[in-house]
Amino acid sequence: MKTIQNYINGSYHNPLNDDWLDNYCPADGTIYGKLPNSSAEDVENAYIAAKSAFPSWSQTPLEERSHILIKISELLEANLQRLAEAESMDNGKPIGLAKTVDIPRAASNFRFFGNAITQFASESHESVGMDAINYTLRQPIGVVGCISPWNLPLYLFTWKIAPAIAAGNCVVAKPSEVTPMTAYLLGDICAEAGLPRGVLNIVHGLGTTTGQAIVEHPDIMAISFTGGTKTGAQIAKIAAPMFKKLSLELGGKNPNMIFADCDYRNMLETTIRSSFANQGQICLCGSRIFVEAPIYKKFKTDFIAKVEALKIGDPSNKDTDIGALVSKEHMEKVMAYIKIAKEEGHTVLCGGNRVNIKGLEKGCYLEPTVIEVESDACRVNQEEIFGPVVTLMPFNREEEALQMANSVKYGLSATVWTSNLSRAMRLSNQLQTGIVWVNTWMLRDLRTPFGGIKASGVGREGGFEALRFFTEPKNVCIKY
Ligand SMILES: NC(=O)C1=CN([C@@H]2O[C@H](COP(=O)(O)OP(=O)(O)OC[C@H]3O[C@@H](n4cnc5c(N)ncnc54)[C@H](O)[C@@H]3O)[C@@H](O)[C@H]2O)C=CC1
Numbered sequence: 001m002k003t004i005q006n007y008i009n010g011s012y013h014n015p016l017n018d019d020w021l022d023n024y025c026p027a028d029g030t031i032y033g034k035l036p037n038s039s040a041e042d043v044e045n046a047y048i049a050a051k052s053a054f055p056s057w058s059q060t061p062l063e064e065r066s067h068i069l070i071k072i073s074e075l076l077e078a079n080l081q082r083l084a085e086a087e088s089m090d091n092g093k094p095i096g097l098a099k100t101v102d103i104p105r106a107a108s109n110f111r112f113f114g115n116a117i118t119q120f121a122s123e124s125h126e127s128v129g130m131d132a133i134n135y136t137l138r139q140p141i142g143v144v145g146c147i148s149p150w151n152l153p154l155y156l157f158t159w160k161i162a163p164a165i166a167a168g169n170c171v172v173a174k175p176s177e178v179t180p181m182t183a184y185l186l187g188d189i190c191a192e193a194g195l196p197r198g199v200l201n202i203v204h205g206l207g208t209t210t211g212q213a214i215v216e217h218p219d220i221m222a223i224s225f226t227g228g229t230k231t232g233a234q235i236a237k238i239a240a241p242m243f244k245k246l247s248l249e250l251g252g253k254n255p256n257m258i259f260a261d262c263d264y265r266n267m268l269e270t271t272i273r274s275s276f277a278n279q280g281q282i283c284l285c286g287s288r289i290f291v292e293a294p295i296y297k298k299f300k301t302d303f304i305a306k307v308e309a310l311k312i313g314d315p316s317n318k319d320t321d322i323g324a325l326v327s328k329e330h331m332e333k334v335m336a337y338i339k340i341a342k343e344e345g346h347t348v349l350c351g352g353n354r355v356n357i358k359g360l361e362k363g364c365y366l367e368p369t370v371i372e373v374e375s376d377a378c379r380v381n382q383e384e385i386f387g388p389v390v391t392l393m394p395f396n397r398e399e400e401a402l403q404m405a406n407s408v409k410y411g412l413s414a415t416v417w418t419s420n421l422s423r424a425m426r427l428s429n430q431l432q433t434g435i436v437w438v439n440t441w442m443l444r445d446l447r448t449p450f451g452g453i454k455a456s457g458v459g460r461e462g463g464f465e466a467l468r469f470f471t472e473p474k475n476v477c478i479k480y
Pocket residue numbers: 147148149150151174175176177205206207208210211212215226227228229231232234235249250251252282283330333384385386
């Protein structure tokens with residue numbers, strides 16, 4: 001049994017109330033460890049540690065902060081195999097994905113913000129004719145809260161923590177209780193890199209206990225959250241009357257719009273990834289596929305052949321394409337949507353069933369599933385499923401595809417496949433999303449603004465946007 005502890009003020013602690021949760025391995029359904037279900041008192045201790053570290057950390061020269069962040073990045077890379085194994089075991093994702101995407105990206109997050117902070121500058125405004133100059137300070141907020149989900153555990157945890165500490169804040173952070181292991185391992189790595197104690201504090205537990213205690217804390221004045229839209233709304237309800245700064249990165253129901261004039265081979269390969277990478281558990285996955293009528297039949301045949309060739313299996317096997325879903329509860333939620341699709345009269349073109357892997361019978365395996373829908377106005381096309389399930393539908397005109405793409409309550413990302421530049425630019429202007437990919441998917445440049453509109457969230461992460469979120473601008477006006 002592996003016991004996870006809270007990381008507070010540079011050392012590991014049991015929860016004060018001795019309340020523990022089970023940690024499951026979704027690949028085989030076993031309980032393989034336990035983690036704290038931390039109370040408001042544990043969060044308070046984390047806050048006190050962060051508060052006392054703040055005066056010194058916020059005054060630490062940028063070069064020194066940068067050096068520590070880059071050292072953390074190097075240590076993450078040096079521990080790649082160990083961290084990837086831990087991530088795969090906790091989450092069910094293929095080890096290959098954890099090794100090539102999750103852990104390298106966590107390292108990149110620290111390296112990127114370690115460098116970005118040395119380039120971050122504030123504005124000045126010369127008030128011509130008024131004999132005055134204004135300059136704007138960008139000061140760290142103080143103690144901030146970072147709450148992350150289970151789908152890309154260390155990747156998204158560090159995507160918040162790295163800019164927060166780079167900007168001079170101290171952090172109380174909570175990873176998902178479903179995938180706590182790599183966040184736990186991060187504590188030691190930060191200590192080894194020389195991050196002063198109290199700058200980063202990691203508390204584990206349920207959202208409704210530990211997470212809510214962070215959001216309700218009267219002196220944690222900014223919350224950066226990634227997770228479900230309902231949870232985001234609940235957090236906003238508590239945080240808004242307390243005038244906290246909020247960054248909410250929430251769900252998506254992203255359109256993948258395929259035109260007959262696209263580079264077909266590239267589109268097909270990428271669409272397999274954008275549909276099923278990480279078992280479809282990425283908020284950016286293109287879960288609604290709209291295909292222009294002239295190539296619809298061909299696409300359907302080719303796509304299904306490729307989906308059926310994907311290897312579902314043990315996440316620790318390096319050849320596995322589709323691992324386990326994150327939990328039994330989540331798998332049941334996804335399966336309920338497949339049932340809804342059948343009840344609504346849609347056609348399951350492939351997949352739709354649980355998979356029994358020999359020796360891993362209690363694991364959470366589900367076939368990648370493609371559902372052909374008659375109309376966009378149905379539950380499987382409007383609600384976030386967040387699993388290995390995509391819908392397929394033909395369209396005749398660009399305006400029709402655009403109307404369907406924008407028809408959902410979400411507005412995170414969209415993908416457009418076309419070789420017509422005018423069309424690509426026209427659609428990019430009109431799509432109601434925070435991110436548009438043209439002839440690619442999930443090509444990430446960490447400098448770009450990242451986030452959604454409508455029910456997909458509030459605010460932007462990434463690049464200087466993240467450093468702006470984690471700082472307060474203060475204008476100073478000097479008359480001469
Ligand atoms: N970025 C995204 O788009 C993600 C979307 N989801 C969606 O959300 C659905 C629910 O998944 P969950 O694991 O339940 O996500 P969630 O939104 O409940 O969990 C995300 C994080 O928020 C915490 N949390 C939960 N309730 C909280 C509260 N009241 N106050 C503060 N923190 C709280 C959780 O402990 C976790 O650390 C999924 O089925 C999926 O549809 C889930 C993960 C990521």
